[in-house]
Amino acid sequence: MxxxxxxxxxxxxxxxxxxxxxxxxxxxxxxxxxxxxxxxxxxxxxxxxxxxxxxxxxxxxxxxxxxxxxxxxxxxxxxxxxxxxxxxxxxxxxxxxxxxxxxxxxxxxxxxxxxxxGACPRPGESERIGFLPDxxxxxxxxxxxxAVRHDAFDDAPFTGLVRARLAAAFDAGRSANRTVRAMPLAVRRDADGRVTWxxxxxxxxxxxxxxxxxxxxxxxxxxxxxxxxxxxxxxxxxxxxxxxxxxxxxxxxxxxxxxxxxxxxxxxxxxxxxxxxxxLNDQHQVVLAARLAEVMDPGAGEAGHATAAARHSGVSWVPYTDAEPFHGQVMQLDASPVPLADGVVPAPGSIVGLGWFCAKDIRAEDRVTFDTTRTDADGMPAPRVHYTLTARDRATLDAARKAVRRAAEALGRPLDAEPITLPLGSSLHYxxxxxxxxxxxxxxxxxxxxxxxxxxxxxxxxxxxxxxxxxxxxxxxxxxxxxxxxxxxxxxxx
Missing domain, CATH: 3.50.50.60 (FAD/NAD(P)-binding domain)
Known part of the structure; x- marks a missing residue:
C-alpha cells in the first residue's frame, strides 16, 4: 500500500x-x-x-x-x-x-x-511581549x-473558600488584574455536568x-x-x-x-x-498538597448521592508578578491530573494540589544544540541540552517554596513537610x-x-x-x- x-x-x-x-x-x-x-x-x-x-x-x-x-x-x-x-x-x-x-x-x-x-492564563507585567501592539x-x-472559559467550575465545592483564603494571603499590593481568581480553562461544561476538555x-x-x-x-x-x-x-x-x-x-x-x-x-x-x-527557557516547578481546614462534605444530597457540582472541583490561579516571579496553579482534587495516595477519602474538593511555576533567568547560554555526527531515533540530528540555573533562578525557587507553603497554610494543613521541587523539564513548557x-x-x-x-x-x-x-x-x-x-x-x- x-x-x-x-x-x-x-x-x-x-x-x-x-x-x-x-x-x-x-x-x-x-x-x-x-x-x-x-x-x-x-x-x-x-x-x-x-x-x-x-x-x-x-x-x-x-x-x-x-x-x-x-x-x-x-x-x-x-x-x-x-x-x-x-x-x-x-x-x-x-x-x-x-x-x-x-x-x-x-x-x-x-x-x-x-x-x-487546559490552563490558559494571560501573561502579565514583564511576561508580556512589549513590542506587539495587538x-x-x-x-x-x-x-x-x-474555547476558553473563566467560570467552568465556579459552582464546585469549596472553590469560593479556596480563592478567599488565597486572596487573603496574596492579594495585598497587587494590581487589580493580578489578584487571585479562577484559572481560565479551555473546557466545555454541558448542562448535564459532562466536561469536555x-x-x-x-x-x-x-x-x-x-x-x-x-x-x-x-x-x-x-x-x-x-x-x-x-x-x-x-x-x-x-x-x-x-x-x-x-x-x-x-x-x-x-x-x-x-x-x-x-x-x-x-x-x-x-x-x-x-x-x-x-x-532555552523552562519553568522550574515546586508542588505541595494541602487539606482544607474547617470544612464539611458538601457533596452528598439528601439521599446520600453525590451532587452534580461535586463531580468536578475548581482550578484557581495566583498570577505572576514581577515582585513575585512565579505563578500558582491551584487544582482541587477532582480537577487535578495527579492522583493522591491510596486510602485518602476526603470530601470532594477539599484536597488541594498547589503547583508554583517559576520564571527563568533567560540566557543565550541555555540552549539546545544538534550533533553533527549522531542522530536520534528518527534519523534527525541528535539534540543536546545545555542548561544551568543561575543564582537568581535558585533564589526564585527558594521564594517559590516559601510562597507555596504560605498558600498551603492559608488553606489549611499541608500534607507534606516541605514542598517538592520537580526535576527540571517537568513543566513541559519549554x-x-x-x-x-x-x-x-x-x-x-x-x-x-x-x-x-x-x-x-x-x-x-x-x-x-x-x-x-x-x-x-x-x-x-x-x-x-x-x-x-x-x-x-x-x-x-x-
Missing amino acids: TRTFPGRVDVAVVGSGPCGAAVARTLSERAPGLTVAVFEAGPQLTAEPGRHVKSIADPAARAEARRRSEGPAPAPDGRTARPGTYLLPDGYRAPGEDGLPAAAMSRNVGGMGVHWT LDDLLTEAERLL SGTDVVLGDATLAHPGVSLHADAHVRRVRTAHGRVTGVLVRDLRHGGEQEVAARAVVVAADALRTPQLLWASGIRPPALGRY QGTVRMGESDDGTCVCGPDSQVWGTAGLYVAGNGVIPTATACNPTLTSVALAVGAARHIAAALR
Missing part, C-alpha cells in the same frame, strides 16, 4: 498541535481559497483528529491512546515520563550543568494539546479558538476539518524544509506508514513542532540563524529556542510576524517563539502568536 501527499500546496504546516491547528484554522477562515496541508509525525489517536484523551470514555482505550503518543522508544535509564509523553533518551544534561532530565515530548495528531490540563487582540482570538480538534473546528482545501496527514515526518535564493520552496516528507519520501512544494511553510524539534528541523535544513536553539524579536539583531530567530529572518515565507510557531521570561502556562500565548503568523500569511498569499 502507498499513499500520496499533495504535490503542491499554498501552505505546509509542520506539526498538528494547538499552534499548527490555529494556523490552519485561521487560514481557512481568513483566506479560504488557499490550500493547506498539515503534516504530523505521530499517529491519529481518535476518529476526531486531535480529540483530548480525557474525552475517551473507555479507560483501556484512553491508556492505549496515551501509549501510542509516547514516541519511538522509552528512556533507557529508568527515568519515567508522564503518560502520553516520552523523554529525551540522552543528551539532556551536559557535564557540570543542571540540564533538563525531565524534558519530554508527545508524538501524535494534536500534539500536547490532547494531553494538557497582543491583547491576538490573545482574545486565541481564547476563541481554544479542548483538544486540538476544538482549535481546528468542524468547518476547518471539513474544508476541501485543508488536509491533515498523520504518520508523516517532515525531514527537511526546502529553500532557494532566500525563500522557502517546500518540505521533504517521509511516509512512516509505508516508507518513501516525497517533496511537497509550498509558497509558505510553518514549522510548529515544539521548542526542541522546531529548531532541530531548521538546523537539519541548513537554516541556522545565530539565535537558533538559544535562550520556550525561547526560536524566539521572536523586534529586529534582526542576532538575539532572535523570527520577527513580530513569526517569519524567520532571512528566509521569506518560512514561519515558526509554538512555545519556542515566546521571547519573554514567563511563569504562566504558555499555550494561550503561543496560540495567539500563531494566529498573528497566520494572519500575515493570509495577507501575503491571498
